[in-house]
Amino acid sequence: MPICIGKGTKVVEYMSGYEKEYNGELTIGYSTTTEDRSGDILESQAVTESWTKEQIERVLDEFIGSIVQVPPMYSAVKVNGKRLYEYAREGKVIERPKRHVQIKRLQLTSDVELKNDQVVFRFNVLCSKGTYVRTLAVDIGKRLGYPAHMSDLVRVGAGPYQLEDSFTFEQLESLKEKGSLHTVLQPFETAINHFPKVVVDTEMESLVKNGAVLPFDHKWARFSVYNEARECLAIYKEHPNKEGKYKPEKMFWIGGQPMH
Incomplete structure (x- = not known):
């Protein structure tokens, strides 16, 4: 997550529209209330099909471009002045506004493995602001005819910033103690290079x-x-x-x- 300090705080508003890149894992065989592995199981179905990598890649290709998503109930989207996750915690499922998002890239990055009547594979996605990768995983599962959820997700890029260029809080504390914190700070202009x-x-x-x-x-x-x-x-x-x-x-x- 990019953090702005000093003069950099003046460019925060220009960073919210960045494209995001994620590495994720999709598990086909059961869906959850939160659309990721943290939720309760909603629907379960043993996978009886065996897909090749080429078949999965063709399905992923169908999601590249402009797609329509319905935000998950466990999300911060507001409906009638109330967050969806608040409705969800009350056990309510309400109609949610659809949104158009852009999937710029969606690639299979692992083998397609069958484990305990479930199919698991990893993917990389580059998408627009507002995309729910959890929902993307669920929709891919629906396209294949099975309940599914996002079982792992790591954001690896946001606009011009990449995960490999980031630091943990512990590393930053260490750099501060050594008096060299300034050596890893990026110029605020990098946030507005677009x-x-x-x-x-x-x-x-x-x-x-x-x-x-x-x-x-x-x-x-x-x-x-x-x-x-x-x-x-x-x-x-x-x-x-x-x-x-x-x-x-x-x-x-x-x-x-x-x-x-």
Whole structure:
């Protein structure tokens, strides 16, 4: 999970829309109340079929692209001002709003194994914000004709950040004690690298640093502004009332000084 500190907290709002990447495991043979292995068994059915890797891969391919999901009852989605998991804890099942999500990649990453009348395999998925991988696992099971659940899940990527670049709290404490915590911090600009970039000259830099409304020769709705030293100065967006003009949405310099 990316954690922002100092100036980095100013870019948190731009990180919520990141695509996410997961490594997971799907177990076919029984479903649960939570759609993962933590829930109570809802339905059980011994698997009598034997699928090849090629057959499973073809089924996974059917889920790539835009799909519709119904959020699980054990989720934080609000319906009529109340979280779904609150209804679920009361033993209620209510109608839930469908949502469109994007599955950018869905790959089989293991053998397809038959264990105790259940089929288990691992997968990797790259998906849009708002995707429930638990529900994806259940829907794959339904497509194969059996109850299923997500039996394991690890998030390995969020936007530009990858699991292999992360640290445990214990490692961070150790680095802090050694006085070298700063060596592993990533520049806040990495969180907004998905925005178009504009580099301005010295004259324009001064205006940007003071929050001026400015014209820019492009049609981007939102973009980051850098000086010639490649320092990020601000995020600009279209002005709602002045055609062809852009105003600062987020400043990383105030009064000509960098924020810390």
